[in-house]
Amino acid sequence: MVWLRLLFFALAIYLVWRLIFPRSGRRREWGKRGRAGKPHPEEMKMDPVCGTWVPITQAEQTEINGETLYFCSKACRDRYLEKKK
């Protein structure tokens, strides 16, 4: 009976699907809460000039063409703005 094999195959795919997707949903919730129980885990952003990862609260924030960019220092921001010209 070929159809029965196909049915089992479809069921197996469905079960794998169900295993993957609720897990990704839970991960998103974990991200909101933070692993260490902190209400707002500090987000890291990469400085596009020197490649340094800076905590969002300590970064030099600049909005360029509607896009928010984060720099490790004003010097890096100035260098980026120089390049853009």
Ligand SMILES: [Zn+2]
């Ligand atoms: Zn930098």
